[in-house]
Amino acid sequence: MVTSITSDAVRERCAHCPGRSHSICNVIDDDELPILVAESARVQVAKGRAFIEEGTPAHEFYVLTEGRVKLFNLLPDGRRQIAGFAECGDFLGLAAVDSYAFSAEAICDVTLCRFSHSGIDRLTQRFPHLEHRLRDEASRELTIMQRRLVLLGRKTARERLATFLIEQSLPPCCAAPDLLEKEEKPIKIKLLMSRTDIADYLGMTIETVSRTLGVFKKEKLITVQGVTAVTLLAPHRLRAIAEGNG
Amino acid sequence: MVTSITSDAVRERCAHCPGRSHSICNVIDDDELPILVAESARVQVAKGRAFIEEGTPAHEFYVLTEGRVKLFNLLPDGRRQIAGFAECGDFLGLAAVDSYAFSAEAICDVTLCRFSHSGIDRLTQRFPHLEHRLRDEASRELTIMQRRLVLLGRKTARERLATFLIEQSLPPCCAAPDLLEKEEKPIKIKLLMSRTDIADYLGMTIETVSRTLGVFKKEKLITVQGVTAVTLLAPHRLRAIAEGNG
DNA sequence: CGTATTGTTGACTACCGTCAAGCCCAGTGG
DNA sequence: CCACTGGGCTTGACGGTAGTCAACAATACG
Structure with missing residues (x-):
């Protein structure tokens, strides 16, 4: 299930937004990709399987490289709120301080790029830009959330x-x-x-x-x-x- | 309305969480505070006044140092969704990529510490920890948002x-x-x-x-x-x- | 003390959720 | 090839939760 990632797998780019990539790799020079690769692992998840569970300790961080994922929360009686859908290139695990704030389930067969938090820390030290990139991504998530609050509340x-x-x-x-x-x-x-x-x-x-x-x-x-x-x-x-x- | 900030004004700490500060300054050594101070301006806003308007270009970033603020979005017909309340030490403006995703209004008389985005960039270059701090804050916001989605949706x-x-x-x-x-x-x-x-x-x-x-x-x-x-x-x-x- | 604002309570209504029946379509097996 | 089955989707009838409108009470304010 987990093999070493290829350089290609972390170089997904968003075809819809020329010049903009959602992947972690756009802040890392091509010749330094091996460092990124060394810190990550490729993970495959079969359709329908949950691979992050709300409330469990968060030690890892994912970039979705293939497929679609839904992020959701449950109430004890089964009511479910889907927070969003992640696509190719999206980050998973930004909304996690100590434990994950959401569950994640593969909508179809999915490939992910997994980083340990400590691995990310090493990468951000090496590539300070990455930290900025992550904040940027979190900001974008937050603006999306704002609109969802209006939708659900009003x-x-x-x-x-x-x-x-x-x-x-x-x-x-x-x-x-x-x-x-x-x-x-x-x-x-x-x-x-x-x-x-x-x-x-x-x-x-x-x-x-x-x-x-x-x-x-x-x-x-x-x-x-x-x-x-x-x-x-x-x-x-x-x-x-x-x-x-x- | 805008005067140079004093060192004290950016050193708010959260009395409820010993050891944890919500202010920007806890990643900056005391003897380097002047650098922070140089990049910021003190702003005062009277009760009831809106000082950030949804959709306007976001060039600035605030830390609330005194008072309470409500963050909200409006629909054209006046329906309002309050996204949250900011307290002493909280950051305002994380949920802004190019333009602000929310409006902000002072609940009582309020004091803020204002940073230009370019000023923040200079600070993060000088204090790399700050960037991590900002991401951390954005992550915490995101986890709070997740719970609000469940509340409003379900x-x-x-x-x-x-x-x-x-x-x-x-x-x-x-x-x-x-x-x-x-x-x-x-x-x-x-x-x-x-x-x-x-x-x-x-x-x-x-x-x-x-x-x-x-x-x-x-x-x-x-x-x-x-x-x-x-x-x-x-x-x-x-x-x-x-x-x-x- | 009177006025204005904010909060509470009641009657009514509508939107949307619940429950239930029926439909469509894909996949399976005869 | 077609009937059968099952899951997801649609449609209908009904009811409940929460919104609307309105009157009143309480609190704030000059």
Whole structure:
């Protein structure tokens, strides 16, 4: 399950954001990659397996190099809140001081790059830029969280789902949801998750998710192809709904 | 309004957490404090004034040295979600990449220590520890955010308010709400905010806050002295409710 | 002491959650 | 090839939680 990582595996870059990489390696020169490689291990996790459990002591830190992961918290009676989905290049374990603040589960087969905290410390000493990089990443996470608080605390089901659809239509690394503002052609998106996951992400029930999609369909805001494909017919209207003017 | 900061002003420490300081200065030796002072400015903000506005370009960074601040987001129609309250020693501006992700308003008269981003960069170059400190702070923020997502996404009004009361009964810097677990004497707390703020913090309405407090009173879980003082009669039961077993 | 603001309480309503039945589709085996 | 099965999704009926609107009480403030 754990083998030495190849240089390539830590050099993932985000195709959607030219010039910007989410991986840890963009602060490390190519000829120093072996140092990075020496501090990390490659980990593979099978679809559906949880590999981080909320509350357990946090000694490690991950970079996702392949696949998708969901991060969530549970209440004792099973209620679940999904905090977010991690993609290729994302960091896992920033929200951990002594113990992990979340659980993580592989949505599909997943490859990770694992670093011990002490390994990260050695790397940050060697590459001071890395520390800045990690703070930067944490800041970006925090801004995303802020918007999620508004969504969960103050938006209606309709607004939540509209927000979700718009969010899904943007490239994964665009924190600001107003990039494609003027783009008004229909946008086809793939929902990479089940209704249950959508519901737990938006703080709703699967029934309400389903019903609200139904309403959007009736209002000709979207069309649905099968279960996972959705076309946004009127992105501008959805965006308005998402922001509370619906 | 802006004067040069005194050394004392940046040396706030958290009385509740011996050995731990939330201020920026605990990574800087006393004899190097002048360097810190040179990079910062003292700012005073009057009660009720907003001094950071969501979406404006973020060029600065603050440490709160006196008073209390609320951080929030607004929807266009006025719905408000309070993300949190900052206390003495807290950092403001971590959740900002290019522009601020939140607005900030002084709850009472407030004193801040202001750093330009470029000033912070100079400081982090001089004191590499500071960068780690900032990341650490961002991580702590993130873990707090995780719990807030569960609260807003999955908890009932009753559970939210119980969580809030327990939270208020803990020293401000205790991220883990299970420290005083065994402490079962009544706990007297001061609510340092209006019902409106509580409601906007918990994603509810003031009426529901008021009613739910009424229910807690009837169930002899709390007593209320005036409007701002509450005594938790059965902290363990409240804690159970807060976690979803109530 | 009167006015304004903030908090409480009540009646009503609506949104969304719960429960239950039925549908769709993929995978399996006859 | 088709029936069968099971899981995920949709739809409907119903009810409860919490929001809205409004009146009143309490507290703060000049």
